[in-house]
Amino acid sequence: MADGVARGPAELLAEKIQLLKEPQGASRLQRYLAPKYVVREKDIDGEKLLVCDFKDSAKFAIVSSELMQNLTAWVEDCVSSRHICTINGMVKTGKSTVLTRLLPQIILTKIPNAEICVLDFATFLNAGAEPGAMEEGLLKRVAAWATSAGFHVGPGDMLHLDELMDNLDRSGRTVFFLIDEVQRYFQVQEGTIPTWDILKGFLRVSIEDSNLHFAITGSGMVLAWQNFVRMTPNGFTFPGVCQRFFLPWQNPVQELDYARQEFLAAAANEAEREELSELLGEIPSVPLMAYTAAVWKREPSKNDAQKRVSMKLRNEFVTEMTPLLADPSWSNPPRLRYIRDLANGQATSDPAVFFDETVYDCFLKAYIDEKNGNFSFVNNPWTVCVARCIDARGALLNQSNFPVLQWCQNEQRLQQxxxxxxxxxxxxxxxxxxxxxxxxxxxxxxxxxxxxxxxxxxxxxxxxxxxxxxxxxxxxxxxxxxxxxxxxxxxxxxxxxxxxxxxxxxxxxxxxxxxxxxxxxxxxxxxxxxxxxxxxxxxxxxxxxxxxxxxxxxxxxxxxxxx
Known part of the structure; x- marks a missing residue:
């Protein structure tokens, strides 16, 4: 409306409503750009594969139709209620890809005006920090994002994390927090304990109607679940409100064959193709195969690539399991021997009795097999690490140079x-x-x-x-x-x-x-x-x-x- 022209009550009301709709506080920066991909069906030996081809790179992801349907249903449910989900998986099973590359497009397709905040805890929280520093680091990162997204944050020197989340919730805008490496929050200074209830408040666990939604994963989900269950169970519990998705520890043969051929097609010549073919042989999952192929491009030889991948697998295992194996509830020799027996496929007593009930149901159960009365962890690099870090007496071993990738491949080779x-x-x-x-x-x-x-x-x-x-x-x-x-x-x-x-x-x-x-x-x-x-x-x-x-x-x- 032109300046100097009187505005009536209806026009003033309309203007106020429009102002309420606009972002408050700092000027609005560019919206989050979700990775774009096209979902294609591939027919491989009579089997239908669902392949997500990303537009910004030559990368791809192979997913099950069930997972895509479940993720879509979860996002649709978020329109009418508060929801939390975890993306569970063992080492190198594609958790981060699902969280940061597949889920955002689903969110913006179903809820175009949704805000997306991606938080990789490992990039702004330091392992071994004091619990208070973990809370402060999370507060600063979320406040910085909220300010850039145009939310009214409040005075920085007086702001608390729960107050910030209340402000975001009251804005009426739908926000999805995609949290990766969640276990970092629990890796506090030795002799201190994590502030479990601070994180519970951040995740809005006890609030039934919320505009804030959370999808969570990390490279150490066993460690994460061991801490989720320690949140004070007043009101609602984290396991009680959380929907859980489980990524497979091993891809079917058709998916492995398709992925292997895609990676081999990128090799420069026949000699490189043969070397890469041997390097990728018997790798049980497409995400681990993709990571191995990417490392191979940067390393001068197959052996160097194997060492680099093994180092990555060892580091992720140490991140997840070292704190648990040192925990008194896990670390006495009889318990460690049982965990070793599970890794070797020789445990005869039911793991449902051995582990914490919630941790078992929410994570471990999906990755334990039973055959002829023997229980075993599934064949994954994580399992190989367990078997190598505990000796027959139930003592912890330092396996700093253990070739994880080769041993994982050998397990597959032996069965063949x-x-x-x-x-x-x-x-x-x-x-x-x-x-x-x-x-x-x-x-x-x-x-x-x-x-x-x-x-x-x-x-x-x-x-x-x-x-x-x-x-x-x-x-x-x-x-x-x-x-x-x-x-x-x-x-x-x-x-x-x-x-x-x-x-x-x-x-x-x-x-x-x-x-x-x-x-x-x-x-x-x-x-x-x-x-x-x-x-x-x-x-x-x-x-x-x-x-x-x-x-x-x-x-x-x-x-x-x-x-």
């Missing part, structure tokens, strides 16, 4: 090689021998050809990928002598048969590549808690790389059996 061993077992045990009840019945020419083909496939793989099962190799000899009586008997039988046929022929190990794989399979079948340390050290040097290729070569080949 055990399957290969099932193929070659028949080749070795029945070679030149009479089946039970079939006296003097020798293998036919076709059966011998089949078994030679198995040996040829194994030999080609060994030659190409550098594993050489020869007499005199110290690890080969140790593996042959360790829990492999059946294999030794099979070898002796084959040597005796050869001596009977040709007494002048020198003794040599027949079908060495098949023998090697059968020994690995047999050793795996005889694994026990008392031999595990020796077994792991031995397998670290014995396992051939790329068993996926060996499995692929043998998958469609069925050994014919003597009739």
């Amino acid at each position: 090689l055990a399957r290969v061993g099932e193929f070659v077992q028949g080749t070795l045990r029945r070679w030149c021998s009479s089946p039970k009840g079939r006296k003097n019945r020798q293998l036919s020419v076709k059966e011998k050809q089949d078994r030679r083909l198995v040996e040829t496939i194994c030999r080609r793989h060994g030659t190409q990928h550098g594993w050489h099962p020869t007499k005199g190799d110290p690890y080969f000899e140790r593996l042959l002598s360790w829990s492999n009586d059946a294999v030794n008997k099979s070898i002796q039988k084959r040597l005796e048969d050869k001596r009977k046929k040709n007494k002048t022929e020198p003794e040599r190990l027949d079908m060495p590549w098949c023998t090697y794989l059968e020994m690995l399979r047999n050793a795996n079948a005889h694994l026990s808690s008392t031999t595990r340390a020796e077994y792991e050290e031995l397998l670290f040097h014995c396992l051939p790389p790329r068993p996926d290729l060996l499995l692929a070569a043998l998958r469609n080949f069925t050994l014919s059996r003597p009739q």
Whole structure:
């Protein structure tokens, strides 16, 4: 309206309403720009994959339709009520990607006027700080964001965190706080305790109707949940109001294959492609594969990349578990032995009884398997770290140089090689021998050809990928002598048969590549808690790389059996 023209009551009221709608306080800065992505369906071997291609980079994320539906439903529910969610997952399962790259677009699609505040606690809270410093750091960061977003914050020297959050809530504007590395708030100075209830107030846990909503994750969610349950349970409890999402510890084979091919396509030449292929082999999750491929681009060699990734995995594990393993409720030797047994898949008592009920239900339960009465943590680098940081007596070990990535890959390789061993077992045990009840019945020419083909496939793989099962190799000899009586008997039988046929022929190990794989399979079948340390050290040097290729070569080949 032009200046100097009288305004009526209705116009004045409309102007006041418009002023109330506009941001108060500091001038409004540019709105948060959510990462843009397009969701595409990919058909891989008959399986539908949901791939999010980000527009600002060559990066992508593979997600389940269930997760996207659950995130969308959570955001829609926030329109009418106060909501908190946690994004749970083990190490390198894509928690931060879901929080900061997938969720913002969903929020702004469903609630276009929503404000988004991304808080990475690790960037402004110092580990080992006093509890008061943690509260002060959080207050300053949120106040700075609120001021830049045009909220009325209040006098800085007199402001308290709960007062600030009340001001934001009363503004009537919908705000989503996306919190990463939440466990940092609890990593306070030794001898002090975190201010759990201050954080509970910040998260508005006890307020039913709020315009403030929170999505929370971190690299140490076990540590985070151990502290969430210590918030004073007056009014509402954090676990009671929190919706929990669980990211898978391992992606399906089709997703891993798709991601691997995408990363390999970015390699410059065939030599680099082969090196990256070996580096990515047997990695159980797409996010860990993506991180490994990114590190490989910056490092001069595959070994350097492995060391860098292992360091990252170790550091995240130390961040999460070291405070817990030193906690009196976790750290006595019997309890540590039980945790180690869980990591090794040898726990026989129910973990639901062992762990705090809430921590178990809200996090650990999703990542513990039960099979034939044995309980185990799922096969993830986090689990590998647990197994390596506690010895058989229940004492903590310093594993500062532990190659986490290689051990995680070896766990996967061993399971694949055990399957290969099932193929070659028949080749070795029945070679030149009479089946039970079939006296003097020798293998036919076709059966011998089949078994030679198995040996040829194994030999080609060994030659190409550098594993050489020869007499005199110290690890080969140790593996042959360790829990492999059946294999030794099979070898002796084959040597005796050869001596009977040709007494002048020198003794040599027949079908060495098949023998090697059968020994690995047999050793795996005889694994026990008392031999595990020796077994792991031995397998670290014995396992051939790329068993996926060996499995692929043998998958469609069925050994014919003597009739």
